[in-house]
Amino acid sequence: MSSGVPQVMCIGQARMTAGLDRMDRIDLASHYQVFGSLPRLTASQLVDMAEQVDLRGRGGAAFPFGRKMKAVLESRRKRKRKAVVLVNAAEGEPGSAKDQMLLLRSPYLVLGGALIAARALQAEEIVVGVSNPDAAGSVVSAALAEPDLGRLVRVVQVPDRFVTGEAGALANALNGKPPLPPGRKILASDFGVGGQPTLLSNAETYAQIAVLAMLGPEGFASTGTADEPGTYLLTVGGSVERPAVVEVPAGLPLGEVLDLCLAAPWEGVLVGGYHGMWLPTETAYTVPVSRAGLASAGGVLGAGVVLPLGEGTCPLGEVARVARYLASESSGQCGPCKQGLPGIARALAELADGSGGVDALDTARHTAAAVRGRGACAHPDGVFRLVLSAVDVFTDDLTAHLSRGTCGRPVQGILPLPAEEGQTRLSVDWTRCRGHGLCAHLVPELVQVDREGYPVFLDMPVPGWLAHEAQQAVQMCPSLALRLITGAPAPAPRPPAKAKLAVKKGSNLKLVASKRSESDLSDLDVNEEWIADLSDIGRQIPRPLT
Numbered sequence: 001m002s003s004g005v006p007q008v009m010c011i012g013q014a015r016m017t018a019g020l021d022r023m024d025r026i027d028l029a030s031h032y033q034v035f036g037s038l039p040r041l042t043a044s045q046l047v048d049m050a051e052q053v054d055l056r057g058r059g060g061a062a063f064p065f066g067r068k069m070k071a072v073l074e075s076r077r078k079r080k081r082k083a084v085v086l087v088n089a090a091e092g093e094p095g096s097a098k099d100q101m102l103l104l105r106s107p108y109l110v111l112g113g114a115l116i117a118a119r120a121l122q123a124e125e126i127v128v129g130v131s132n133p134d135a136a137g138s139v140v141s142a143a144l145a146e147p148d149l150g151r152l153v154r155v156v157q158v159p160d161r162f163v164t165g166e167a168g169a170l171a172n173a174l175n176g177k178p179p180l181p182p183g184r185k186i187l188a189s190d191f192g193v194g195g196q197p198t199l200l201s202n203a204e205t206y207a208q209i210a211v212l213a214m215l216g217p218e219g220f221a222s223t224g225t226a227d228e229p230g231t232y233l234l235t236v237g238g239s240v241e242r243p244a245v246v247e248v249p250a251g252l253p254l255g256e257v258l259d260l261c262l263a264a265p266w267e268g269v270l271v272g273g274y275h276g277m278w279l280p281t282e283t284a285y286t287v288p289v290s291r292a293g294l295a296s297a298g299g300v301l302g303a304g305v306v307l308p309l310g311e312g313t314c315p316l317g318e319v320a321r322v323a324r325y326l327a328s329e330s331s332g333q334c335g336p337c338k339q340g341l342p343g344i345a346r347a348l349a350e351l352a353d354g355s356g357g358v359d360a361l362d363t364a365r366h367t368a369a370a371v372r373g374r375g376a377c378a379h380p381d382g383v384f385r386l387v388l389s390a391v392d393v394f395t396d397d398l399t400a401h402l403s404r405g406t407c408g409r410p411v412q413g414i415l416p417l418p419a420e421e422g423q424t425r426l427s428v429d430w431t432r433c434r435g436h437g438l439c440a441h442l443v444p445e446l447v448q449v450d451r452e453g454y455p456v457f458l459d460m461p462v463p464g465w466l467a468h469e470a471q472q473a474v475q476m477c478p479s480l481a482l483r484l485i486t487g488a489p490a491p492a493p494r495p496p497a498k499a500k501l502a503v504k505k506g507s508n509l510k511l512v513a514s515k516r517s518e519s520d521l522s523d524l525d526v527n528e529e530w531i532a533d534l535s536d537i538g539r540q541i542p543r544p545l546t
């Protein structure tokens with residue numbers, strides 16, 4: 001997802017990164033020199049090899065590749081339809097660059113693995129779903145230079161969003177539907193591209209298949225651990241002097257990678273990306289780079305993203321930025337995402353800026369626990385892991401925020417996030433706002449009211465799934481104070497002195513404009529029924545999670 005690809009480094013035997021120490025991009029002739037020619041494998045040979053080394057997907061879910069192959073073979077047999085091979089190179093995780101790196105610099109390794117699988121499945125098409133336009137161009141030119149690939153490969157550029165890499169979302173994108181996870185479980189092996197049985201795996205996974213086919217299971221297992229043979233590609237960023245994609249043998253202590261990248265972590269290191277876990281720094285230095293090793297320390301390998309966080313930035317503020325991004329990137333299709341994620345983001349923002357205290361911590365914890373296991377895809381579970389592990393690891397920082405309101409460090413924006421160019425946000429003209437809170441009834445995910453009734457905005461762009469509600473709130477703001485603006489908001493001035501609010505017993509609120517409000521706006525009689533009626537026009541107000 002990030003536009004630039006960092007440098008490539010390797011510890012131990014280079015496989016995914018072979019040849020990249022001396023070539024910027026490995027063309028077809030150089031690929032044959034470095035890797036040799038591709039063997040042809042039958043489906044059963046490929047399944048057998050993958051099972052011998054327990055080859056797992058490298059996109060984050062670590063699903064056994066052999067089982068995927070078997071599921072596609074079974075579906076192809078039952079449905080009597082041709083299989084498709086789909087390369088998932090959407091790489092929506094902002095901290096990940098390994099798939100882009102492979103497609104840009106060693107495209108034949110990925111395409112070679114896809115070709116082995118396509119031949120084994122007698123598939124007539126290899127589809128590459130990719131979000132980075134440069135990587136898409138690299139694949140196209142690589143495929144055109146090799147006749148077999150030129151005949152089979154179709155490259156499709158997919159939207160650059162966090163959830164696009166989810167298997168169902170990618171299949172939707174390729175089938176002309178919105179690039180969002182489907183609300184129900186649909187297996188790509190049954191109904192993937194064009195409704196055909198589809199072998200869907202991550203770009204690095206196909207590169208691993210190519211290496212496995214060329215080395216054989218024994219050669220493949222000559223590095224790594226007995227349970228997890230081979231190498232992993234890590235993308236290391238955050239507080240490092242040398243951000244890099246690093247190839248390491250499974251089982252290597254993560255500390256060696258952190259040292260190689262000149263990392264300077266303070267309290268914690270995020271492993272597994274934004275659906276991953278924070279590890280205390282001392283644990284991160286000793287934990288082995290493997291699924292089992294990270295799991296034993298309470299972490300996850302995910303797609304191999306490693307983000308140490310240094311001393312100069314506020315960890316809670318950094319996590320709050322990411323939580324806000326994850327809330328805005330949700331597809332907003334199910335309750336946990338629609339109601340829970342904005343609540344988590346708001347609570348973390350309040351903890352970070354010192355306005356929330358223990359209540360905000362409680363809300364963050366409880367809401368994160370409430371969304372767990374309740375989404376249509378793994379997005380809420382990922383947010384749960386990120387937030388709860390941050391609260392566990394950054395205890396010193398949390399204590400400082402709870403006791404003093406701040407840790408005294410600025411939020412430097414060390415954790416990578418995509419630019420928000422062109423996205424819209426809600427903003428308010430305080431000279432007009434009368435503070436009766438209709439906007440908070442209409443878009444409670446983005447707006448809440450403070451103790452005086454003035455709107456408090458969640459600092460994030462309006463996600464697509466709330467665009468209609470946000471527009472409606474703007475149109476219905478009785479004081480014409482609410483706006484949709486493009487880009488970052490101007491620093492918010494204080495709201496005007498509170499309008500006098502005469503509360504009648506029962507349902508009626510009498511709102512009288514303050515002296516500082518613009519005189520051209522007439523005073524408004526606002527009652528709760530009226531607000532509720534307006535709120536119900538476009539939507540049901542979601543109940544808060546308990």
Ligand code: SF4
Nearest residue numbers: 433434436437439477
């Ligand atoms: S609806 Fe308009 S005037 Fe009322 S609180 Fe919201 S922004 Fe202010």
